[in-house]
Amino acid sequence: MPDSPSHASPTSTSSDDYSAHYYAAHLGSEEDYSWDTASWREFFLRAATRIVALRAPSTVLDVGCAKGLLVQALVERGVDARGFDISEFAIAGAHPDVRDRVFVGTATDPIAGRFDLVTCIEVLEHMSSDEAQRAIDHMCSVTDAILLSSSPSDFGEPTHVNVQQPATWAAWMAERGFYRRTDADLSFLTPWAVLFERASVTTRDLVHRYEAHIAPLIGASVEIRTALLEAHREISDLTERVRAGSPDPQLRQELSETQEQLSEANHHLLTMRDHVVGTEAQVGRLNRDLALALYRAKKFENRVKIVKARREEVRTRARRLNRRQGVLTKELEAARRRVEELEGELASHRSLARRVASRVKRMAR
Amino acid sequence: MSSPGPLFSIVTPVYEPPLDVLDAAIESVLAQDFDDWELILVDDRSPSEAVRELLRGHAERDPRITLVERADNGHIVAASNDGIALARGTFVVLLDHDDLLAPQALRRNAEEIADRAEVDYLYSDEDKVDEDGTFWGRFHKPDWSPERLRGQMYTSHLSVIRREVLERVGGFRTGFDGSQDHDLALRVGEVAREVVHIPEVLYHWRVIVGSAAADIDAKPYAHEAGKRAVQEHLDRVGIRASVQDGVEAGRYRIVRDLAAEHRVSLVIPTIGQSSSVFGTRRELIVEAVRTALQKTSHGDVEVVVVYDSPTPDGVLDHLRDVAGDSLRLVEFDEPFNYSRKMNVGVLHSTGDRVVFLNDDVEVISHGWLEQLVAPLDETDVGMTGAKLYFADSTIQHAGHGYWGGHYHHPFCFRPGSESGPFGELVVNREVSGVTAACAAMRRDTFDQIGGFAESLPVNFNDVDLSYKVTSAGLRIVWVANCELFHFESQTRERSAHVWERQRVVERWGIPGRDSFTPAPSAWPMLRHPAVFDLEILNR
Structure with missing residues (x-):
């Protein structure tokens, strides 16, 4: 607010410091900081979802809301959210959908109304220490829960005039009766975001709450450091060995054994190939031999057929001849009998002279 | 050409031959037992009118004969090309004006062509014919041998070339007179x-003193033209080599460059024997390695000794x-197995080229x-192999020959200075196999075919290796200008067992005819009962 008394303070910033250039240069993203940019829109929608899940607020006030992206995201998630920002440029650039939910204002002024949750993200480090204290007071007066995020380390940005450690913020919040929700992890927003709630806590409860987190963290830290040290030593050892080019005797032994096995496998492969090539050749040779043998067999088969046919022919002729012989034999028999008959007939008509002659012949024997 | 031409166009350039000889040549065409041909006679302006009279007479009597009468003398190249330009046949047959075709020459070519759709070039054996008609001096040629053709014009007569291919390569080239046929064949x-x-034998080459068929010695220009033709061929196909004169006219030495990027691994088995050589006792392996390294200029050589x-x-x-x-020493403590030793050696080597070497050699060249x-x-x-000599300089190895049921060392015991009947001992040539006493392979080939057969520990492992290389569709080249002594005993009884021979025969069958070293051309001066089989003589 230009007419604010604190405006004179050299460590305070004003609306003019958050011009178009600021948004272009300091938001950690190459992309245009607006609702229309998908990556920013999705980032704030995810954050809104988580916030609703954590606390289910009906009303939220975003202090230092810039262009109202978180406001818009919360509205999308059904929350009655509002916001204000010191930058006129930012408010002027708000999306039409949330134009009536955001306004120009400074956190050093008292806040009207009452809210289930006040968010104040990356705002307080831009204000002087005194202004920040006042802003915290105002916020604490309108809510019982504050989501506070303020960068503990980004000293490079010129408008970060009040960078403090989370412990410092937590202490200031505790002065006002607000304590960290140690069960809530807000790293979806920034690594240092914390949800503070108004509570009346005993020292014992508080110690317990923090110890429950510190003890495991210390343990984890020691383990991580030990592992890191071991890894470092191993790396330097390996580096040394690679540089020296001499694997340890065991590795060397393994290497030579592996080489031996490889050599044996190669040798085996070679003899197997010889066997395959030889067997293929043998099969080829046998096939040729077989083809030749089949060819010869076929020729023999044909000759056998011819011979068989001739044998059949000869047999038929033999049978015919046999039959003819039978007929001839019978005819011969008949002829013989006829001769005998004729001879008998002849004998009964023998002449005297013949009879005498035959008797003389008989006597002469 | 509108009408389909005959199968063969015989082209014969004519320049002043004796009339009876010319007539006999033409008659040998008319006497063919195959009819689908035409004969194109090109008279290259012969001085005698009688030559033209004779040619005209033939052309008038037979419509298959065409006569071209050149107006001027253009020499053999121009005259032959004139004839080819008129040819209508699918194949062109080259016949010289004083030679004779065997009666079955065209029929036999036609039969081979009928069996092979892709054949572009056919050549056959030839002999010589005297004035009295005696046939003699048959050239038993090898099957297609590109490397041999670089060393000598061996395809010669009778050459039958697909006309389309002949036209594609541009026919005969001027400037190669005397070796124009060699240039064309290449x-x-x-x-x-x-x-x-x-x-x-489908062609008879007439020998008349002083005729065109005279010896190439009479025509030094022909030798030079041939040398140039071979050099141009090497340049065309991308072989980095130079052609040098061979020991006789018409023979050429191909001297190659070996690219420096090749790593060559010599693989040598040994048991560290010492022996008396040329009257001096020596450690064989040491001299083998010493001379091997001394006589090469190649940079990247690895010596793997399997001892x-x-x-x-x-x-x-x-x-x-x-x-x-x-040096890379590899110890071998198993029972003797030459094949296994060599395989172990190659597996321990790192070169992309592997040379097998016996320890009883000494490099000469x-x-x-x-x-x-x-x-x-x-x-x-x-695979490649070397020319090996016994200690007395007679031939020990000039390639293997596998024929007539046996595995031979053709030309064994011939004088080392001999050229062989047709240059076989002085030109690089394709062979059926080489001895592993000195041979080289690419590593990828060695791996692909499975190296040496370890089932053949002593004999015939190189024969089997050669068969494997050939069966993979690769040529084996015997290199005439890679010369070494091999101090293998000349008198040693070669004791091969029946089972060893059987093992090779099981795979590759009984050797019948050798494709590259026909038995008749390989007869040795001396016969050795263990190496040469008398049975072959009676064939």
Whole structure:
């Protein structure tokens, strides 16, 4: 607010410091900081979802809301959210959908109304220490829960005039009766975001709450450091060995054994190939031999057929001849009998002279 | 051409031959027992009118004969090309004006062509014919041998070339007179899809003193033209080599360059023996390695020595002295198995080229390694071998020959200075196999075919290896200008067992006819009962 008394303070910033250039240069993203940019829109929608899940607020006030992206995201998630920002440029650039939910204002002024949750993200480090204290007071007066995020380390940005450690913020919040929700992890927003709630806590409860987190963290830290040290030593050892080019005797032994096995496998492969090539050749040779043998067999088969046919022919002729012989034999028999008959007939008509002659012949024997 | 031409166009350039000889040549065409041909006679302006009279008479009597009468004398190249330009046949047959075709020449070619759709070039055997009609001096040619053709014009007569191919390569070239046929054969061979050799005499080459068929010695210009033709061929096909004069006219030495990027691994088995050579006792392996390294200019040579455990330490020390950092010693403690030793050696080597070497050799020729290894750059060459001499300088190895049921060392015991009947001992040539006493392979080929057969521990492992290379579709080249002594005993009884021979026969069958070294051309001066089979003589 230009007419604010604190405006004179050299460590305070004003609306003019958050011009178009600021948004272009300091938001950690190459992309245009607006609702229309998908990556920013999705980032704030995810954050809104988580916030609703954590606390289910009906009303939220975003202090230092810039262009109202978180406001818009919360509205999308059904929350009655509002916001204000010191930058006129930012408010002027708000999306039409949330134009009536955001306004120009400074956190050093008292806040009207009452809210289930006040968010104040990356705002307080831009204000002087005194202004920040006042802003915290105002916020604490309108809510019982504050989501506070303020960068503990980004000293490079010129408008970060009040960078403090989370412990410092937590202490200031505790002065006002607000304590960290140690069960809530807000790293979806920034690594240092914390949800503070108004509570009346005993020292014992508080110690317990923090110890429950510190003890495991210390343990984890020691383990991580030990592992890191071991890894470092191993790396330097390996580096040394690679540089020296001499694997340890065991590795060397393994290497030579592996080489031996490889050599044996190669040798085996070679003899197997010889066997395959030889067997293929043998099969080829046998096939040729077989083809030749089949060819010869076929020729023999044909000759056998011819011979068989001739044998059949000869047999038929033999049978015919046999039959003819039978007929001839019978005819011969008949002829013989006829001769005998004729001879008998002849004998009964023998002449005297013949009879005498035959008797003389008989006597002469 | 509108009408389909005949199968054969015989082209015969004519220049002043004796009339009876010319008539006999034409009659030998008319006497063919095959009819689908035309004869184109080109008179190259013969001085005698009688020559033209004779040609005209034939052309008038037979419509298949065409006569071209040139107005001027253009020499053989121009005259032959004139004839080819008129040819209508599918194949062109080249017949000289004083030679004779065998009566079955065209029929036999036609039969081979009918069986092979892709054949572009056919050649057959030839002999010589005297004035009295006696046939003699048959040239038993090898089957298609591109490397042999670089060393000599061996395809010669009768050459039958697909006309389309002949036209594609541009016919005969001027400037190569006297070796124009060699130049043509080289160019046709470069593009031919298939080249066929008919191992029968289909052509008789007439020898008349002083005729055109005179010896190439009478025509030094022909030798020079041939040399140029071979050099141009090498340049065309991308072989880095130079052509040098061979020991006789018409023979050429191909001297190759070996690319420096090849790592060559010599693989040598040994038991560290010492022996008396040329009257001096020597450690064989040490001298083998010493001469091998001394007689090469190649930079990247690795020496892998596979030594049996009993090898004396002194020998190994001497080897270290001779071979230095290039030496790799591999101990072998198993029972003797030559094949296994060689396989182990190759597996321990790192070169992309592998040379097998016996330990009882001594390198003679400078650049032996380059000449032995460089032909392997041709991807269809699978193995190369060397020319080996006994200690008395007679031939020990000039390629293997597998014929007539046996595995032979053709030309064995011939004088080392001999050229062989048709240059077989002085030109590089394709062979059926080589001895592993000195041979080279690409590592990828060795792996692909499975190295040496370990089932053949002593004999015939190189025969089997050669068969494997050939069966993979690769050529084996015997390199005439890679010369070594091989101190193998000349009198040693070769004791091969029946089972060893059987093992090779099981795979590859009984050898019948050798494709590259026909038995009749390989007869030795001396016969050795263990090496040469008398039975062959009676064939």
